[in-house]
Amino acid sequence: MPPSIPNAASSAVSAVTHCTWSSIAASTNRSIITSQCHRIAGFSTTASRPRFTKSRRKFRLWINGAGSVFKKHKPDGPNYLKPMTGAASPGLHPFPINPFYRSHPVLDEKARETVWRKVMQEGEPIKAVSAEFGIDINRVAAIVRLKEVEKDWEIKGKKLARPYARAMLSMLPTSSLGAQYQNKPYEAINEVHVHPYTMQQIYWPTSESRHFTREDAAKAFHKDMLSADKRVPHPELIQMEKNLLNGMSPHDAAAEFKKAVMESEQEAAEKQVAKAEREEKYLTRVKSKRFEFRFKQYNSENVGPQGKNRKTVGWRYGAPYYDRQKDHQIKIPTSVP
Amino acid sequence: MKPKRFHGLKRPKLRQSWNKYNLFNLAHMRSPKIGRGDNETFFQQKWRAKGMLRAYHGEHVVERKWERMFRRRLLAVAEMNPKYMAAFDGSELAAGRGSGRQIPPRWEMDNRSRMRVTPYMQMAFAPMERRLDIAVFRAMFASSARQARQFCVHGAVKVNGKKMPFPGYRLNPGDMFQVDPERVMFATGAKKDPSAMRPRRQPAAALPSNDTDAPAEDAAEAEAAAENAEEAAEAKPADAEQDPDTTDAPEPVRADMKPTRQQIQDIVKKAKQIIAEEDLSGGQKQSLRKFIKEVKPLLTRAGRPSASPTEITDELARMLGELKIGRDTSAEEESKKEAESDDPLDDLTSAQLEQLEARMQEHIRNEQENPYDPTKPYATPWRPRPFMAPFATIPRYLEVNQNICAAVYLRHPVARRGDAEVPTPFPYEVNQLAYNWYLRRR
Structure with a gap:
């Protein structure tokens, strides 16, 4: 050559x-x-060094060419990379080669306001709002909680990050609610957790003539297992559908549903109060100038069958004490009440 | 420590970041055909897959820590249709076996779509999503997981209203975390123009005295300074107020009166300067001197430990209200009349006027919410940083309120049919291999 x-x-x-x-x-x-x-001027057999490496050149070509559409955001919805594999609905997969992650729409400002109004001003039970709009119960509670903080900030005159919020909601796919008309459910609300007991394949001989229901199936998995009808977040919804099947008018069924969820919410609240009271009963608070000392009654004999229960206090012979291990030197809290 | 080539182009690694190099790498990522051929052993396949995933999922978390976090149990949910559950009690699935009602399975027809499976393997890194710093990144409050971690360490992140300086805190379902909005605006906003970042030179203290309306201007400045003092004094107690989501009483914070004192002193100094340098009327000079005299006891009161900032600012505001040394208002009134006489708005119809007013209101609101402010560490008026939109996604296990830069961790991420909630850029096979790698010890 x-x-x-x-x-x-x-x-x-x-x-x-x-x-x-x-x-x-x-x-x-x-x-x-x-x-x-x-x-210096003599012949050189090596080509002069290019200014950019090949990969840098390719990057610059892309970022100034095809990739430049991503630089400035146009406020008309999400702008994701093009998916590589055949996706169900193009345009909502932020990761091109992962079709299993979909960017689900978030509720817009008006929808959050509607939810807040329904719960805080119209006094509807959270479960009823959840069923009406098809929003998860936890999400309804979270929306209200966050909205309350927002209102509090507004009253105090704290500055909200409005420009940021506006930009974010224009980049994300959003979903809105109309308070007046029938809405498409925002998400599946009656989902049941896949319990590890139900992940096993079991051989359960039973007679052919037996009426083997979900209840029996749950018992077959474990004696304490509840059936799916009881484990769903909205068992009242199933009852409402049953009422409708039995010929109750939709109006009455809805009224009964509302009554049932109101009762269940009341019950949950009472349970929580009772639990707090019970805990308070075994707690002695001593206020000092700087701290509040809280003393709990504790049975030191309560150490488990092996005497090595992790929740016991003090050092126990034979039970490992991890305090000096490297990972445990910084005490990261496990919960913030 | 941050790896040397964090966003390399030659041997690209995907990262949890909104960097444009990362976007390029993400756009050009092809499916790494691990395990398709027979050129790699199973160990090699797992090793490579795990390496790719760990470079993305919490690469700042040491491997040993992640190994302790890893759980072999993957969470999933199944949708239950209340209509179906009301109509059937489940016995129809078992009925008729061997009595002719059984439908024989047709395996050859089983061409179920790939999207109908529950992608359990995509949940391999679900425990990582529990970490506070990763959750802050997922809620789009930081531009990278490393930045989110820094926010935690620097004390800008609160969990349930309490400061949480540990990025490794694992969120529990129902935890609310919030990030200081200023930090969020900085992280997600466009960079400031570097020329604007240079400190500007302060104007000279002494002003030329040949300007006729200089005293009025100076008085206005003094008033502005007093307002600043008020703000500074009031900002302190506002911080100490009860957070709505904590049960703890707020810690009493003693107001730091030093800046207030300094500002009062500045006002006095300015007033003295005005008396010395401007040609004022006798009355104006008198009122200024009276003001200086009155302010002095206020200054000593501000120095006491029992000083109340609100009282002092109220006093100061009252004194400044009494001080009237502005220039005559007659000239202003005249100019106002002139402006009114040839008003171009007279020709518009009422509808047009309304429209105009609405637009003005909108403009004013925007201006108030997003003003030009050179003191901010980001470009003002705020705008999103470049190349941000393709990364914008909020997973369903978070509920975010962007206005207050707070989010609630609703539950642990779950898999459901055709959908896994863990945002990972890698395909199923790679996740599966990585999951198998971490099963090793367990």
């Missing part, structure tokens, strides 16, 4: 620039300068 010769112009330029530089820098006698020039 013949040696590749760099083009004449560029080598000449480099020689000239080198000469001028050295003459300025050194300003010694002419003979040295000429000899240096000769050495």
Whole structure:
């Protein structure tokens, strides 16, 4: 292979620039300068080094070409990369080669306000609001909680991050609610957790004539297992559908449903209060100038069958005490009440 | 420590970040055909897959810590249709076996779509999503997981209203976390123009005295300074107020009166300067001197430990209200009349006027919410940083309120049919191999 010769112009330029530089820098006698020039200006078989590596060049080409659409956000909805594999609905998969992650829409400002109004001003039970709009119970509670903080900030005159919120909601897919008309459910609300007991395949001989229901199936998995009808977040919804099937008018069924969820919410609240009261009963609070000491009654004999229960207090012979282990040196709290 | 080539182009690694290099790498990522050929052992396949995933999922978390966090149990949910559950009690699935009602399974017809499976393996890194710093990144309050971690460490993140400086705190379902909005605006906002970041030179203290309405201007400045003092004094107690989501009583914070004192002193200094340099009328000079005299006891009161900032600012505001040394208002009134006489708005109809007013209101609101403010560490008026939109997604296990930069961790991420909640850029097979790698010890 013949040696590749760099083009004449560029080598000449480099020689000239080198000469001028050295003459300025050194300003010694002419003979040295000429000899240096000769050495540099000789043939070189290597090509001049490109300014950018290939990968850098490709990056620059993309970011200034096809990728430039992502630079400035247009406020008309999400702008994701094009998916590689055949996705169910194009445009909502932020990761091109993972079709299993979908960017679900978030509720917009008006929808959150509607939910807050329904719960806090119209006094509807959370479960009823959840069923009406098809929003998860926990999400309804969270929306109200966050909205309360927002209102509190507004009253206090704290500055909200409005420009940020507006930009974010224009980038994300959003979903809105109309308080007046029938809405498409926002998400599945009656989901049941896949319990580890139900993950096993069991051989359960039973007679053919037996009426084997979900209840029996749950008992087959474990004696304490509840059936799916009881484990769903909205068992009242199933009762409502049953009422409808039995010929109750939709109006009455809805009224009964509302009554049932109101009762269940009341019950849950009472349970919580009772639990707090019970805990308070076994707690002695002593206020000092700086701290509040809380003493709990504790039975030190309560150490479990092996005497190694993790929740016992104090050091126990044979029970490992991890306090000095490397991971446990910083006590990261496990919960914030 | 941050790896040397965090967003490398030659051997690209996907990261939890909104960097444009990361976007390029994400856009050019092809399915790493691990395990398709027979050129790698199973160990090698798992090793490579796990390496790719760990570079993305919490790469700042040491491997040992992650190994302790890893759980082999993957969470999933199944949708239950209340209509179906009301109509059937489940016995119909078992009925008729062997009595002719059984439908024989047709395996050859079983061309269920790939999207109908529950992608359990995509949940391999679900425990990582519980970490506070990762959750802050997922809620889009920080531009990278590392930045989110820094926010935690620097004390800008609260969990249930209490400061949580540990990025490794694992959120429990129902936990609310909030980030300081200023930090969020900084993290998600466009960069400031570097030329604007240079500190500007302060104007000279002494002003030229040949300007006619200089005293009025100076008085206005003094008033502005007093307002600042009020703000500074009031900002302190506001911080100490009860957070609505904590049960703890607020810690009493003693108001720091030093800046207030300094500002009062500045006002006095300015007033003295005005008396010395401007040509004022006798009355104006008198009122200024009286003001200086009255302010002095206020200054000593501000120095006492029992000083109440609100009282002092009220006093100061009252004194400044009494001080009237502005220039005559007659000239202003004249100019106002002139403006009214040739008003271009007279020609518009009422509807047009209303429209104009609405637009003005909108403009004013925008201006108030998003003003130009050179003191901020980000470009003002705030705008999102470039190349941000393709990363914008909020997983369903979080409920975010962007206005207050707070979010609630609703539950642990779950898998459901055709959908896994863990945001991972990698396909199923890679996640599966990585999951198998971590099963090793367990």
